[in-house]
Structure formats: structure tokens, C-alpha cells
Amino acid sequence: xxxxxxxxxxxxxxxxxxxxxxxxxxxxxxxxxxxxxxxxxxxxxxxxxxxxxxxxxxxxxxxxxxxxxxxxxxxxxxxxxxxxxxxxxxxxxxxxxxxxxxxxxxxxxxxxxxxxxxxxxxxxxxxxxxxxxxxxxxxxxxxxxxxxxxxxxxxxxxxxxxxxxxxxxxxxxxxxxxxxxxxxxxxxxxxxxxxxxxxxxxxxxxxxxxxxxxxxxxxxxxxxxxxxxxxxxxxxxxxxxxxxxx
Amino acid sequence: xxxxxxxxxxxxxxxxxxxxxxxxxxxxxxxxxxxxxxxxxxxxxxxxxxxxxxxxxxxxxxxxxxxxxxxxxxxxxxxxxxxxxxxxxxxxxxxxxxxxxxxxxxxxxxxxxxxxxxxxxxxxxxxxxxxxxxxxxxxxxxxxxxxxxxxxxxxxxxxxxxxxxxxxxxxxxxxxxxxxxxxxxxxxxxxxxxxxxxxxxxxxxxxxxxxxxxxxxxxxxxxxxxxxxxxxxxxxxxxxxxxxxxxxxxxxxxxxxxxxxxxxxxxxxxxxxxxxxxxxxxxxxxxxxxxxxxxxxxxxxxxxxxxxxxxxx
Amino acid sequence: xxxxxxxxxxxxxxxxxxxxxxxxxxxxxxxxxxxxxxxxxxxxxxxxxxxxxxxxxxxxxxxxxxxxxxxxxxxxxxxxxxxxxxxxxxxxxxxxxxxxxxxxxxxxxxxxxxxxxxxxxxxxxxxxxxxxxxxxxxxxxxxxxxxxxxxxxxxxxxxxxxxxxxxxxxxxxxxxxxxxxxxxxxxxxxxxxxxxxxxxxxxxxxxxxxxxxxxxxxxxxxxxxxxxxxxxxxxxxxxxxxxxxxxxxxxxxxxxxxxxxxxxxxxxxxxxxxxxxxxxxxxxxxxxxxxxxxxxxxxxxxxxxxxxxxxxxxxxxxxxx
Numbered sequence: 054x055x056x057x058x059x060x061x062x063x064x065x066x067x068x069x070x071x072x073x074x075x076x077x078x079x080x081x082x083x084x085x086x087x088x089x090x091x092x093x094x095x096x097x098x099x100x101x102x103x104x105x106x107x108x109x110x111x112x113x114x115x116x117x118x119x120x121x122x123x124x125x126x127x128x129x130x131x132x133x134x135x136x137x138x139x140x141x142x143x144x145x146x147x148x149x150x151x152x153x154x155x156x157x158x159x160x161x162x163x164x165x166x167x168x169x170x171x172x173x174x175x176x177x178x179x180x181x182x183x184x185x186x187x188x189x190x191x192x193x194x195x196x197x198x199x200x201x202x203x204x205x206x207x208x209x210x211x212x213x214x215x216x217x218x219x220x221x222x223x224x225x226x227x228x229x230x231x232x233x234x235x236x237x238x239x240x241x242x243x244x245x246x247x248x249x250x251x252x253x254x255x256x257x258x259x260x261x262x263x264x265x266x267x268x269x270x271x272x273x274x275x276x277x278x279x280x281x282x283x284x285x286x287x288x289x290x291x292x293x294x295x296x297x298x299x
Numbered sequence: 300x301x302x303x304x305x306x307x308x309x310x311x312x313x314x315x316x317x318x319x320x321x322x323x324x325x326x327x328x329x330x331x332x333x334x335x336x337x338x339x340x341x342x343x344x345x346x347x348x349x350x351x352x353x354x355x356x357x358x359x360x361x362x363x364x365x366x367x368x369x370x371x372x373x374x375x376x377x378x379x380x381x382x383x384x385x386x387x388x389x390x391x392x393x394x395x396x397x398x399x400x401x402x403x404x405x406x407x408x409x410x411x412x413x414x415x416x417x418x419x420x421x422x423x424x425x426x427x428x429x430x431x432x433x434x435x436x437x438x439x440x441x442x443x444x445x446x447x448x449x450x451x452x453x454x455x456x457x458x459x460x461x462x463x464x465x466x467x468x469x470x471x472x473x474x475x476x477x478x479x480x481x482x483x484x485x486x487x488x489x490x491x492x493x494x495x496x497x498x499x500x501x502x503x504x505x506x507x508x509x510x511x512x513x514x515x516x517x518x519x520x521x522x523x524x525x526x527x528x529x530x531x532x533x534x535x536x537x538x539x540x541x542x543x544x545x546x547x548x549x550x551x552x553x554x555x556x557x558x559x560x561x562x563x564x565x566x567x568x569x570x571x572x573x574x575x576x577x578x579x580x581x582x583x584x585x586x587x588x589x590x591x592x593x594x595x596x597x598x599x600x601x602x603x604x605x606x607x608x609x610x611x612x
Numbered sequence: 613x614x615x616x617x618x619x620x621x622x623x624x625x626x627x628x629x630x631x632x633x634x635x636x637x638x639x640x641x642x643x644x645x646x647x648x649x650x651x652x653x654x655x656x657x658x659x660x661x662x663x664x665x666x667x668x669x670x671x672x673x674x675x676x677x678x679x680x681x682x683x684x685x686x687x688x689x690x691x692x693x694x695x696x697x698x699x700x701x702x703x704x705x706x707x708x709x710x711x712x713x714x715x716x717x718x719x720x721x722x723x724x725x726x727x728x729x730x731x732x733x734x735x736x737x738x739x740x741x742x743x744x745x746x747x748x749x750x751x752x753x754x755x756x757x758x759x760x761x762x763x764x765x766x767x768x769x770x771x772x773x774x775x776x777x778x779x780x781x782x783x784x785x786x787x788x789x790x791x792x793x794x795x796x797x798x799x800x801x802x803x804x805x806x807x808x809x810x811x812x813x814x815x816x817x818x819x820x821x822x823x824x825x826x827x828x829x830x831x832x833x834x835x836x837x838x839x840x841x842x843x844x845x846x847x848x849x850x851x852x853x854x855x856x857x858x859x860x861x862x863x864x865x866x867x868x869x870x871x872x873x874x875x876x877x878x879x880x881x882x883x884x885x886x887x888x889x890x891x892x893x894x895x896x897x898x899x900x901x902x903x904x905x906x907x908x909x910x911x912x913x914x915x916x917x918x919x920x921x922x923x924x925x926x927x928x929x930x931x932x933x
Contacts, residue, residue, distance in 0.1 A: 056403070056406065059400060060404070067389070067391075070391055071847075073847040073850050073851055074850075076851075076854075077851075077854055085858060085861075088861065088862055091876070092861075092862070095712065096712060096715070097710050097712055098709070098710060098712050098716075102710045106691070121850065129846055130767075130844075130846070131389070131390055132389075134386065134388075135387045135388060135397075137385070138381065138383065138387040138448065140352055141352060142376060142401070142404035143372075143373040143374070143375075143377040143405065143406075144404055145373060209629070209630075212846065213627075213630075213757075213760065213849075214629070214630045217634065218630055218633050218634075220753065221633065221637045221753065222637075224750075224857070225637055225640070228644075233861060234691075237657060242647070243647065256690055257686070257690060260686035260687075263686070264684070264685040264686040265684040267684065295351070295353070296347075296352065296354075
């Protein structure tokens with residue numbers, strides 16, 4: 054445990070030393086919410102409704118993009134070589150990839166909470182007394198994104214490939230899920246495709262918690278994302294090979 | 300001497316290409332074993348298997364009398380220190396932070412960790428720069444820190460994969476002296492390099508590996524002795540002396556004879572045994588010898604003789 | 613130059629799986645753009661709450677779902693429904709919507725006269741402009757991927773070897789640009805196939821070729837610019853992709869936003885993507901030669917990015933050799 058904690062500390066501090074990662078997970082999200090909110094506010098009677106929509110959709114988009122933090126944390130060129138030394142130490146392989154997942158998750162979660170707090174101060178509706186449920190749901194979702202990022206690295210053995218594919222994949226599911234604008238209004242086929250996207254499912258559950266006081270989606274989100282994380286960890290255990298670092 | 304690590308019938312193939320072919324050797328406690336071989340000979344594969352980074356197709360590794368298996372891997376790794384060929388350091392961190400982190404992975408903590416790190420940095424001559432970021436270090440300093448990170452946890456066996464690549468002679472000397480100090484402290488070292496003078500300076504024993512097989516093994520003296528029988532003589536004649544050109548190949552053991560001006564180069568497979576007959580042959584031809592120089596076999600000669608001079612991929 | 617180009621192709625070969633996935637996603641975006649253009653005819657999704665199953669509103673501009681109870685508020689926020697219309701009987705309806713007054717008035721008009729003609733929305737775009745808007749984002753992102761040979765050369769210092777060789781630096785960079793351009797070929801091929809198969813894709817193939825060339829120029833000079841000024845390629849990639857998504861969205865790549873804010877409009881017009889899309893709209897209207905400014909702007913913008921990057925690279929590598 055002590056060894057795991059040392060690796061975890063190092064991974065977390067490496068993340069916090071990367072200004073691009075920090076901005077990507079904080080400033081970028083806020084800027085996108087502001088821009089999209091402002092651009093679409095004309096469609097609403099109350100401009101705040103536009104910001105409310107994009108605050109949630111981009112928070113979810115940001116959580117999905119958290120997978121890129123994990124690929125960076127796992128295989129970034131400058132980090133890859135020292136990782137080889139960790140592999141030679143008596144730590145075992147599980148702590149290596151699990152610590153990257155955990156560090157990426159915590160890093161993303163802290164920054165996204167910070168974004169959420171800034172949004173709250175700006176008057177965005179994040180559920181009032183139900184806000185705790187939103188923050189709770191963010192935990193396994195953030196973790197599953199990080200786990201997916203690490204799994205992609207284990208499968209593709211290359212950060213660049215993993216993050217390029219992930220980035221496009223996340224962009225597509227975010228687009229289909231309505232992160233940029235809702236596809237519900239664009240015909241039944243697109244609406245049906247949209248519903249396949251996990252981003253759409255999350256947006257629906259988050260809005261139900263925030264606006265309808267409806268918590269029925271919380272447990273499924275917790276359960277599905279935890280199960281998905283477990284599946285990713287299992288995949289990592291099967292596909293992670295020290296040779297990929299040589 | 301006592302056995303520390305024993306490798307038995309180790310084999311490894313990559314995509315049908317056999318890179319290690321049933322190799323066996325042992326490392327004794329307290330020795331510096333140099334693993335030599337041209338590029339692609341199988342050195343790095345051997346080291347990566349020993350470090351548990353690469354699986355093996357067959358063979359066993361026994362450490363201190365215990366077979367290294369999956370269940371023993373952790374305890375085995377605890378005893379190892381590794382100096383990778385690529386600098387495995389966090390450039391954004393200080394020397395001390397790097398050493399602390401990598402040493403903590405071996406379970407050291409608290410004051411033990413502090414002491415071990417200080418000792419290792421002192422050993423590497425980096426105490427003054429311990430707070431500086433690695434990215435500000437010279438190549439030699441990074442190499443020294445690379446070693447410090449490997450030895451701080453007091454390993455029994457340090458595996459060094461070409462630890463002196465690309466550094467200045469001063470840093471290289473420092474590293475070689477450090478290795479001698481480590482050996483004096485009873486630490487066993489497995490060392491790979493391409494620099495023969497390093498092997499001459501530090502090795503207790505040498506293994507030459509090529510095409511995945513061990514082709515020679517022994518102390519440097521023994522290896523040299525094995526090819527000592529082949530000797531090259533450079534014979535210089537007095538000015539104006541007639542130069543004999545024939546008859547050398549009639550002398551038993553002469554492999555090659557060349558003359559250029561008043562100089563004759565002879566390669567003999569019989570060492571000094573046939574030197575008197577060669578001298579008589581020259582004298583009989585009416586020539587006067589000014590000087591005879593014999594070329595001693597160096598490790599490089601041994602290496603090139605065993606592995607050939609052909610360029611490798 | 614040919615050698616650099618050939619070398620780049622050899623280097624990308626080992627990344628074939630990524631190339632295939634990227635292509636698949638880009639091609640998917642073309643379909644999405646075509647589909648969305650067709651789907652944009654619906655002006656509102658309405659939840660009609662009524663007990664009377666006989667109530668029927670047939671409007672080609674509205675998609676109406678009849679239900680007995682109000683849908684939850686979240687479905688209004690998530691834009692599943694644009695409005696909840698409650699039937700009060702006798703042709704009277706209550707409208708609950710988050711949308712603005714314009715929408716409410718349009719809805720009222722349609723409820724009273726379902727076949728009323730609705731004026732075209734400002735953001736109605738042709739399929740061609742939609743395709744180009746989508747490609748701008750997806751191809752823009754992929755340019756960063758296809759620029760990896762340059763990024764690697766720079767990070768691993770092969771660029772020094774290249775600078776020391778007799779190959780001119782301009783030709784070296786031109787080879788990378790050409791390489792990026794090749795990455796646009798499959799999209800163009802796809803458009804050609806669609807056109808051949810009789811799909812309505814807006815522009816003609818030569819027009820698409822010109823637009824894609826312009827897009828390649830803009831994307832590759834941006835990738836060159838960022839990779840020159842940012843040390844680590846990973847960071848340049850992440851930063852570049854973020855900027856691309858923000859600016860392309862602002863420029864209206866996915867959706868043409870109508871804001872009557874002069875300051876913001878002017879600011880958005882600084883974005884080369886906005887000018888690029890305006891050029892595409894001019895082209896769609898056959899007015900490209902009357903309004904040349906957007907085209908000149910995009911070319912100049914690319915030239916400035918290229919010039920700055922070239923200056924820095926020359927200073928860092930060529931002059932010291």
C-alpha cells in the first residue's frame with residue numbers, strides 16, 4: 054500500500070504540473086459553457102436556461118474527456134521512461150496502471166468540482182439541495198473515463214494513437230449525446246441514435262435530478278459506471294504488458 | 300565463491316526469431332560480471348527477462364537458491380537495482396525528489412529513506428545539486444543520478460545496462476570508480492557495455508554472447524589467454540637489408556606474412572614457439588633485424604575474434 | 613521533397629488502425645451533416661397534453677407527441693420538447709416553453725393554423741455548407757494527427773539533421789503540407805462517390821476540391837504554428853484540438869448561431885473559420901467573386917501563421933547549422 058501510495062502521489066503531482074492538462078479540464082470547459090450559453094441564449098426566454106443546459110452538458114463532456122488525462126498520465130513520453138523503473142521495482146503491475154487511473158480520476162474530479170463551484174457562484178442551477186447527488190454521480194463517471202483512457206493505452210500501446218482515437222470517439226459521443234446542441238429536435242432517427250450515447254443518458258439523468266427532483270437514474274448511473282470501470286480494470290489486467298514500455 | 304543468480308537454459312523468441320537460445324550462466328556474489336556482445340546479440344533481452352519485464356519461453360532463474368517464480372517475483376525484485384540504458388528520470392523533479400521516489404518503491408520510508416537518499420546522492424557526487432531539477436543537469440550528472448536511484452535501497456545485485464553511454468571521460472571515470480566501490484562493499488553487478496576499456500577496468504568475469512548464445516566465458520585473463528596463441532609480429536629490418544619474401548609459409552604455424560619496405564608483419568598461430576625459426580629464416584636471407592615487436596591480445600581482439608568483424612544490424 | 617513525403621507515408625503505415633478509425637469518423641460526419649440538413653425542417657418538438665384523443669394538429673413544421681400528463685421539466689431543459697402545450701378545450705392551448713417569444717408566437721400561429729407558412733430561419737444552411745462545417749472540425753482535428761512526422765522530427769531532433777541536409781527548409785515544410793493534404797483525399801473521394809450515387813451534397817466536386825484545399829492550408833499552418841511554438845507535441849495536440857473545437861463552434865461549424873450582438877459578431881469574424889464558412893456560403897450563393905474578402909482573409913491568416921512558424925524554425929534550426 055505504501056508503494057502504491059508513492060506511485061499515486063507521483064502520478065497526481067505529474068498531472069498537476071501539466072498546465073495544458075489543467076487548462077483543458079478547467080478553463081476550456083468554462084470557456085465552452087460561456088460561449089455556447091451566450092450563442093444560444095437568444096433562443097431562450099431566459100438566457101440563464103441556455104447556460105444551465107451547457108453547464109451540465111459540458112461538465113459531462115469534460116468528464117468524458119477526462120480519459121485523455123489518463124492516456125497522458127500513463128504514456129506521456131517523459132513519464133514513460135521512469136515508468137520502466139517502476140516496473141522493475143517490486144510493486145507488481147496492478148499498482149502501476151491502477152495508480153494512473155486513480156490519479157487521473159482525482160485530478161479530473163477536483164478540477165471539475167472547481168468548475169462546478171465557479172458555475173454555482175455564477176448562478177447556474179446544479180440541483181440545489183440535490184447537488185450532492187450530482188457530485189456523487191460524477192465520481193464513478195470520472196473514474197470510468199480514466200479507466201477507459203488507461204485501457205486504450207494498454208490496447209494500443211501508444212499514447213498518441215490512444216488519445217487521438219479517444220478524442221474522436223469522445224467528440225462523436227458528445228456530439229450525438231447533445232453536448233453541443235440537442236439532437237432531439239432533429240428527427241426521430243437522430244434522436245434514437247442520440248439515445249445510444251452515454252453522454253445523452255447522463256445528460257437526461259442529471260437534468261432529471263436537477264429539475265424534476267427525480268433520483269431514479271442515480272443508482273443505474275452509479276452501478277453502470279462502476280461496472281464499466283471494473284470491466285476496464287479487468288481489460289487492463291489482461292492487456293497490460295511490461296514489454297510495451299521497453 | 301557463492302552463487303547469487305543462476306540462469307538455466309533461457310530461451311526467447313520474437314515472432315519466430317530466436318533471440319536467446321538456451322543460454323545458461325551464473326553470477327557469483329560480489330563479482331562484476333560483464334555481459335558483452337554486438338548489437339542484437341541478446342544482451343538487452345537477457346537483462347529484461349532478469350528484471351521481470353519480459354516473459355521467457357523456457358528456462359529458469361534461480362536467485363540465492365530459490366527459483367524465481369511469479370510468487371517470488373516481488374521478493375526477488377526487492378534485491379535488485381536497475382540502471383536502465385535510457386535515462387529513467389523525471390526531468391521536472393529535483394535529483395532528491397527522483398531518488399526519494401524510486402527508493403520509496405522498495406519500501407523505504409521515514410528517516411531510513413532520507414538517509415538512503417542522501418547516501419546515494421553523495422555516492423553519485425550530487426549532494427550539492429540535490430535540490431536542482433534534473434532538466435538542468437549535464438549528461439554525466441544525469442547518468443550518475445540514474446545510478447544513485449538504482450542503489451539507494453541497498454540492492455544485492457545491480458543490473459547496469461550500458462550506464463556510461465554518451466558521457467565525458469570524467470563522468471565515466473567517476474562511474475567506473477563507483478562501481479569498484481560498490482563491489483568493494485559486497486554488491487554484485489551485472490554490467491553490459493560496448494566499451495572494452497571499461498570491461499578491462501572493472502570486470503571480474505566476462506560473458507560474450509552472440510546470436511543468442513554464449514560463445515565465451517571466463518576472466519579477462521583467461522579469455523585473452525585463449526587467443527594468446529595467435530600473435531602478430533612486426534619485424535623491422537636495418538636499412539638496405541635484403542627483404543626475404545619467401546619461405547615464411549613453410550614455417551609451421553604462420554598464417555599470414557606481409558612485407559612493406561623494410562617491414563615484415565607476420566601472424567603466427569603458434570605464439571612464440573616458432574619465433575626462432577622465423578628469425579633464422581630472415582638471418583639466412585642475409586637481412587639484419589633492427590627490432591621485433593609482438594602485439595599483445597587485447598579484449599577488443601578477443602571480442603572481434605569471437606564475434607567477427609562483420610557489421611551488425 | 614519526394615523523399616520526405618515518402619518517408620511520412622512509411623511512418624504513418626504503422627499507425628494504420630488510427631488512420632482507419634479517423635477516416636471512419638470523418639466519413640460518418642459527412643453523413644451526419646447531410647442527414648441533419650434534411651432533418652432541420654422541423655421547427656419544434658411539442659408535447660401535447662390532452663385528455664381528448666380526437667385533438668389532432670397536423671403540421672409539417674411541428675413534431676407533436678400526444679400525452680395525458682405533463683412531461684417532466686427536465687425534458688424541456690434537455691430540449692427533448694421545445695414546448696409543452698396543454699389543451700384547454702375549445703381550441704384553447706396553454707404553452708409552456710423555455711424558448712423565446714419568437715418561438716412562442718410561431719407556435720401559437722401553428723396551433724391555430726397548422727398549415728401556416730413559416731418564414732425561413734436565419735440559420736437554414738445548404739447541405740454543402742453543413743458538410744463543410746462538419747468537415748472543418750473533424751478534418752481540423754485529424755490534421756494534428758497527420759502532422760505527427762513534423763512533431764516527431766522536432767521533438768526527437770531529426771529536424772537538425774534535415775536542416776543540415778541540402779534539402780531546403782521550405783520544401784521540407786511543403787512536403788508536410790502535401791502530406792496533410794493527402795489526408796483529405798478519402799473525404800473528397802467519399803463526396804465524389806456520394807455525388808456519383810446521386811446524393812445532394814451541395815457544391816460541385818471542383819468546388820469541394822478548392823474548399824478542402826483551403827481547409828488543408830488553414831489546418832496545416834495552424835498545426836505547424838502550434839507545434840513550432842509549443843515544445844511537447846502532446847500538449848500542442850491537446851491545446852490545438854481544444855482551440856479548434858471552441859473556435860469552430862463559435863464560427864458556426866455545427867450550427868449557425870444568430871446573435872444580434874455587434875461586438876461578438878465582429879470578434880467572431882476575426883476567426884478564420886468564420887471567414888471560411890462565409891466564403892462557403894458565398895460560393896453556395898454563386899457570389900464568391902463579388903465577396904472576395906473572406907477568401908483573402910483565410911489565405912492571409914494561413915500565410916501569417918506559416919510565416920511566424922517559418923521564422924522561428926529558421927532561427928532555431930537553419931541559422932545555427
